[in-house]
Amino acid sequence: MMFTEKDQDLGLSLSMSFSEKKNSSNPSSLYLNLMPSSDRSLGGETRSFLKGIDVNRLPCAAEEEVGVSSPNSTISSISGKRSERENDGGIDELDIERACSRGTSDEEDAENARKKLRLSKDQSAILEESFKEHNTLNPKQKQALAKRLGLRPRQVEVWFQNRRARTKLKQTEVDCEYLKRCYENLTEENRRLQKEVQELRALKLSPQFYMQMTPPTTLTMCPSCEHVAVPSARTTTVQLARPVEPRAITFNPWAASAVPHRPFDTLHSRS
């Protein structure tokens, strides 16, 4: 949905709801929880003194048209209690005044109402500095910072929100890179081990290998299947409930790591 600057100047754009807007509540399946836990225990002593004021418009104008905010604006659900709170919180008239006359004339502001604000280097530096100290702001800090920077508290708030998002994005990228390296290392390790297994298997098949081994003196070959029989007491796998005759097993020193143990019964049942 597009609006011309004229439409926006008339204050129409922000009272429209975008029905085609996707539901953004779907949590990311790859959420890594990389951000410090947000401080939700902040007190509400100076709760949103600009509540209901459309920050994309001049605060002065917003004061005048306090009932015509966007559907999402909480001013639409204002209650008596709420009004009290706003009074208690004390809307800083001076701040609003400052915001109204910040650097430009009213006419210029009206023209640039929808122009995108570009923060100055100094402002950015101060915000960065502040972000390093706390990546979230309580209302008092927000207020103070806004005052210091000559911005509206909402702008400070938005900057912090976007800054947190950037941090998270960056951190996610770093973590992705790390996981990628881990994956590559593990793949390489796996390749190496597979190769080693192959070499050991090849070695096992060579006659010299058996020459070096002590002969299994207690083993007997099963005549039917050519498997080597061992006394049941010497094996770990023959823990059957009923006593069994010595059965034939495949004597494979590597079998333990290559294939799971099977009861002798199953081994012999194929004959």
Add this chain to the structure above:
DNA sequence: CCTTACCGGACGCTTACCTCA
């Protein structure tokens, strides 16, 4: 004590604007 409604803050997603190559 429990429930409910309301509010504010935070976040994710998105848009719109600006800058620069």
Add this chain to the structure above:
DNA sequence: GTTGAGGTAAGCGTCCGGTAA
């Protein structure tokens, strides 16, 4: 001068915790 990509301020919807009735 035009254009596309990237950066970023800001809007909107939603969730969640705190609080008062």
